[in-house]
Amino acid sequence: MKKIALFIAALLFSTFFYDQSIGLNLFLFSLLTxxxxxxxxQTHFKNRKTLVYTMAYLLTGLTIFFHSSALSIIANIVAFFTLIGHLSEAKSSIYVTWLNGLYTTIAGFFHRNFASNDKTTTEETVKEKVVIDYLHWAKIILIPTLIVIAFIALYKNGNPVFSEIIETIDFGFINIQWLLVAGLGYYLFNNIYAPIEVKPATELDLKTDNNLLKTExxxxxxxKKENQLGIILIALLNALIVMYLITDIVFLSSEQEIRASLYSAQVHSGINALIASIVIAILILLNVFRGxxxxxxGNKTLKRLAFTWIILNLLLVVSIVYKNSEYIYYFGLTYKRIGVLVYLILASIGLITTLLKIxxxxxxWYLFRINxxxxxxxxxxxxxxxxxxxxxxxxxxxxxxMxxxxxxxxxxxxxxxxxxxxxxxxxxxxxxRLIxxxxxTYSYQLSTNTWQELKYDNFKLKTK
Incomplete structure (x- = not known):
């Protein structure tokens, strides 16, 4: 059953992707996977987390059908590795899941057949190794084939009618490249059908807890000395960021109309300040609260100061969001301005998870896992x-x-x-003219799409 399923999947893989651009085919591949x-x-798919990763993977494939972009393709690939890696070990952290998914995709077949370090083998494995005689199969296929070809060559010279029949046989319908893509598909599905794990990384991850423990x-x-140093340092940094925020509020309230260049400079300088502030904040807090x-x-004062610093950094995020929003309002959206907002979201999450850590x-490890x-x-x-x-x-x-x-x-x-x-x-x-x-150009491209390359815009264009 497994061999038949992999064979059919390989043929579908080549049908989806051979000489085709990305479109509906990537979503169909996601479904096939x-x-x-x-x-x-099947038992793994009873796990709620597995279902979440499956839906995320299918969502990215469907997204590519609606709007094929580099980001959606990257997300689909990452979701592919995530789902496969999760099936290898459901309890591992997501970064280990990515490693297991990547390793399975590249070397799953070789790992299962040639890199097993287990001294004990199951009865089923032993039977399979005894039954499959690759040399025997090679003899059965190659020797009769070579002999038949040799006799065909001899008979062609001995009988003109036979020679004419042989020459009329056309093998042009065989597409070697299509078969090679199908072979690649078979190799891929053969790798991933039974996901495997990188044991050293997975075992270390499973053994590593999120909680801190007292040292000997x-x-x-x-x-007491470390606590005093931390209080002085974080108190000064609190004072510094308060001064920055006050001057920022004064600047924003005093300017009614701000030129594009000035807004741009403010946003970029604010981002630079935010990057430095968050990096320093997290590194210092991780060092101070490392053990x-x-x-x-007696660390209550230090913790209050640390929480205050995190909250002030979040206020700095709000300040930059306001500047960036004003900039967007006056001069429109761009990818760089969206990137600023995405960074601010990630920075805020980093600050909040640091607060939770403390x-x-x-x-x-807790920070790395959750982030x-x-x-x-x-x-x-x-x-x-x-x-x-x-x-x-x-x-x-x-x-x-704009x-x-x-x-x-x-x-x-x-x-x-x-x-x-x-x-x-x-x-x-x-x-x-440019529009x-x-x-x-795009309409012509859509009109020439094969069924594998179909996009949502194909159907939107028909309704126009």
């Missing part, structure tokens, strides 16, 4: 948004001024929306 994994790992060298006098100081009874007495989980979730969610379409829509409807050439230079995900604005009187003749050219 889930089916192959389900056949051999616990010393009250030493911790026994977490269990020192308050719950967790170790650095990688959050990063994966943000990647999946952000890939589901058609950013080119949303940027174009926002700039036409809300931006006080760079239309920037919108035209975006991917084809906004082409149909741009074509809807061809009647705008604000457009210049050259801008209308029409982009629309005509």
């Amino acid at each position: 889930v089916v192959i994994l389900f056949i051999n790992n 060298g616990f010393s009250i006098s030493k911790l 026994d100081l977490n269990f020192y009874e 308050s719950s007495i967790k170790n650095n 990688t989980q959050v990063a994966f979730a943000i990647l999946i969610l952000s890939s589901s948004i058609n950013w080119d379409h949303q940027i174009t829509k926002f700039n036409f409807n809300y931006a006080q001024s 760079d239309l050439k920037y919108l035209i230079d975006l991917s084809n995900n906004n082409t149909l929306l741009l074509s809807e604005h061809l009647g705008d009187k604000t457009l210049e003749r050259d801008e209308i 029409k050219s982009k629309f005509d």
